[in-house]
Amino acid sequence: MIRLERRSEPNRLFAGITPVLAVVATMIAGGAMFAALGADPFVTIRTIFWDPLFSEQFASYSRPQLLVKAGPLILIAIGLSLGFRAGVWNIGAEGQYIMGAIAGAAVALAAYPLEAVWIFPAMILAGAIGGWAWAMIPAILRTRFNTNEILVSLLLVYVAEQVLASASTSWLRNPEGAGFPGSRNLAQYPSAANNEIIAGTGMHWGVAAAFIAVIAAYVLLSRHILGFNIRLAGQAPRAARFAGVSPNRLVLICFGASGALAGLAGLYEVAGPARQISIDFNVGYGFTAIIVAFLGRLHPVGILFAGLLMGLTYIGGELAQIMLGLPAAAIQSFQGMLLFFLLAGDVFTNFRVRFGGRVAA
Amino acid sequence: MKLKSMIAGAMIAAVAGFSAYADGHEPTKVAFVYVGPKDDGGWSQQHHAMATEMAEHFGDAVEFSYLDAVPEAESERVFTQLALAGNDIIFGTSFGYMDPMLAAAARFPDVKFEHATGYKTSDNMSNYGARFYEGRAIMGHIAGRMTETNKIGYIASFPVPEVLRGMSSAYVHAKKANPDVEMTVVWLNTWFDPPKEADATQAMIDQGIDVVLAHTDSIAPLQTIQASGQRVFGFGQAADMIQFAPAPRLSSIIDNWAPYYIARVQAVKDGTWESAATWHGIEEEMVGIGAFSEALPEDVRAEAQALMESIVSGEYHPFTGPLNKQDGSAWLADGEVANVGDLLGMGFVVEGLDVEIPN
């Protein structure tokens, strides 16, 4: 009989090894799926995991793109992880991402065509405030009216999508866009463009912000009393209350932080890679980031790696579609498999596997 | 299994790509990028069907690949990677791909880019679109003639020029055919949500609307009409949807991109490709009109046929004055024909249509 025994401390060795094993297991299972679809499993796996990083043909472009793709995921996931640790459930980062983008873009479009150094910082501020404000709705409804924050934050995503549609077709629409939906192209507005900090690296301001967020979250959680309170509230809510941690204050802080970071991610995206506000601007970063947060075990460094890995499967998945003609659906299933294996792998980190009879507890 | 053979085909094509042809000609590499899933039952599926037709036309002389469900905000990377993969010509079939494609095109001057339903071009990027409003005129006429309740409905996605143009054209011709007709517009604010399209159609039927024109692409409206069992009609949209003939489908507007795709790829092969802005209609067969149903009375069929012929011959333009804008201001004087610029960027609807349009 196989039994699991909880480790008193997560095993660091397994914490490092299991993700690797999970990736290998995914390669095997995914390879089998690709083979069933008639594709060469080895070529497919190489295309997804190796080519974006090392192929001569693509790597010089796709390697930087990895950062571009991972940046917003990491930024949002860092914010969410604070709340998830404290038992505060913000499922609506997608909506906060949209509102941050709209708020930031609105500042730029109001200033257009003025060129000034204050514009980009003002956009960043507006983006953070936009996301923060949207997150405050479920937070305040929670603290004032006891309304379930999962439901409100999730439903507000759909409301934000309607605000986005409205912005794209009317109040932020490009007046010189021949009546078509979508705002001006912010990438062509020098004062507002979120350009690469060092050309050719993919390192735009949003990616830089993601790295800063990782470090800040690390320091917060390991060195700061607030970080301690957040962890305490998640692990032992009663003890936290005795220690004087106000649950309402934590809800406001966690929602505020995650909303602001999601808003920032939206702003950097709209002023950079996405270029403009459009009806279909949001592509699900807010939801994928939830997975990234847990994949990274809610730890800042883990989130960094999880975000990069997710980014790699997106970029590599696209390459597999381009080079091998695999359908997008197969890539999506493959990503799902990878997540299953990675999540399943945690068991070895947190538990010891024992074979044999029952030991008296 | 279709998928399997398809991938196998792609693999064979990929292998073929490495070996030069006997006459020294490499196959032309053609890539398509769709905004929706290629099985969306509408816009993207039709583009894919037409692209496949193009690929079959050329056979071994073309290496065809595609990516579906590519979000607009992510498309620049996809276009770039397709160019890096050695494609000679890349088609992007969503309006929102315009600026991303323009940026990618600037980086790969030797690769040809083709953008559907936009308005920008560059040295190596063309745009193409179809005058679907010509088809809508015919559908509008049929709707006006076939309604008994004098209430017709238009299911709309977003207030963008293509949709405003379409509903205006349908309305003008329904009204010409039947001065008592009223047209109701229901906005879904989504490009794709079959259950919502079905609900909207049902709401229309429930309120006595007996001809439904849809500017969303799924077959949900026709299915809902058929299931209602009532005397209500609709039209095929994007594809012929002939399975709903003779009723409720009375005719259809078919997105017939294949001739254009074949011509453009041929131009690349011949080295004659040039950047252009193309806006073709029924005459050039980019807009296909599906067979008129037997459910139509003889005279209505004849009128629809005549209307189509007059549009094809250029003798009649669906937007011919006198026409006012919704707010009552003058748009086209008597006999005046709408200019292309006005139509492409149409941010209004014609007088008589009662809809909320954002400014």
Next chain:
Amino acid sequence: MTDLAAINPTLLVFALIVASTPILLAALGELVVERSGVLNLGVEGMMIVGAICGFAAAYESQSPLLGFAAAALGGAALSLIFAFLTQFLLSNQVATGLALTLFGLGLAAMLGQNYSGEAVPATPRLNLGPISDIPFVGRVVFGHDWVVYFSLLMAALVWAFFKYTRPGLILRAVGENHDAAHALGYPVVAIRVAAIAFGGAMAGLGGAYISLVRVPTWTEGMTAGAGWIALAIVVFGAWRSGRVVLGAYLFGGVTILQLNLQAAGVAMSPELLSASPYLITIAVLVVISADRSRAALNAPAALGRTFHASS
């Protein structure tokens, strides 16, 4: 030309019931899952897999009934992946559920490659002759297909299960305090796996109602977010089946009403109308939950927490 009189209440109520049924089925399943202390965010994935399994089976067999059976099996089968990962390998439920949605959407699209554009036989509506001709009641109460009645029957059964049966009580106990339930000798993991499978089957049925009745066809992504709404409705319904029915009908009702208002020529911002089902659901929930005396937090105490026997 606004003509509100054109809105026929009978047809409106009829349409809202049809529109709400997929959400209701999935939400009832998720209710049982969450009552057992498990949060499965993979409802959308299970619904879409149910939609394609149901469609494919109905197409191959030409029997909608078999289609629904296959949908329930398909949804349940997918949910067992979630059950295995979260109950045996103790993975995080939130992340595993989201991964399940991702996987389900991809899987359904692959399974559906050959079914695009095909048609299935219709699921007939109840016809009780003269009774069906009674105004309002005939249509609204006696005019539906069997799945609608099934969904309401399931709501009643779920209610009775928790209220009157011992297994229902045990399931709730597991959801409230799995350690105590375990100490009392109840098989926590087995109960939860059963609940998860039930949730998967119900989500599958909900998906099949979309692909076999609402829009009898297969298109990728056709559930269009219904699974997320089902999740929200469970919370809205405070984990009680009666209120879940109300929540589903409220959401479906506002959706149908806004379309009918548009069809009646009411000139309002389409964005506001499209957002109205979400806004009204939130508003109603705020009003309900603001009453703190009644708002005994109904959420199962162990919701989303990992159970491990020896801890």
